[in-house]
Amino acid sequence: MPAxxxxxxxxxxxYSREILxxxxxxxxxxxxxxxxxxxxxxDQVGATQSxxxxxxxxxxxxxLKLRFNKSPLTALLMCLGISLKVNFHFEGFGPAPEIDLSTxxxxxxDTYDYELSxxxxxxxxxxxxxxxxxxxxxxxGPGCDPCAQHVFGRGYIQEFLLQVYSG
Numbered sequence: 699m700p701a702x703x704x705x706x707x708x709x710x711x712x713y714s715r716e717i718l719x720x721x722x723x724x725x726x727x728x729x730x731x732x733x734x735x736x737x738x739x740x741d742q743v744g745a746t747q748s749x750x751x752x753x754x755x756x757x758x759x760x761x762l763k764l765r766f767n768k769s770p771l772t773a774l775l776m777c778l779g780i781s782l783k784v785n786f787h788f789e790g791f792g793p794a795p796e797i798d799l800s801t802x803x804x805x806x807x808d809t810y811d812y813e814l815s816x817x818x819x820x821x822x823x824x825x826x827x828x829x830x831x832x833x834x835x836x837x838x839g840p841g842c843d844p845c846a847q848h849v850f851g852r853g854y855i856q857e858f859l860l861q862v863y864s865g
Contacts, residue, residue, distance in 0.1 A: 719769030753865030761815035794828025
């Protein structure tokens with residue numbers, strides 16, 4: 699019968715470095731589109747109406763998508779009701795102003811894909827005639843639960859162009 703070890707070997711067995719696993723998200727599909735559709739004849743000047751050249755009175759929809767991984771930590775965060783806030787940044791060229799518009803949603807249990815969108819008219823939000831470059835920043839957190847009062851992550855996506863004209 700072999701001799702029993704005299705040293706207890708437990709150093710690597712006392713803890714786990716990733717008990718809940720990593721949490722991360724992707725930002726994708728930034729879109730800025732007008733909703734006017736095809737003008738009636740004889741006002742058509744081309745085969746299609748551009749969604750990226752809009753009248754100041756036209757409804758515009760800014761949107762992006764977020765996808766979270768499915769680790770135990772992410773599942774916990776989604777269940778805690780974390781705020782997902784997006785800021786759409788409109789950077790005007792020349793005399794066009796710089797405007798920031800934001801919207802937010804709250805996470806729900808077992809949901810890992812989110813689309814955040816904001817519908818507005820340029821004139822109501824102060825976007826004057828001109829060309830705008832659009833980017834978006836995202837903030838994940840804080841949450842509704844008193845134990846989740848931290849910002850857990852940030853990210854950005856760019857760029858998109860939008861032209862606004864009086865109309």
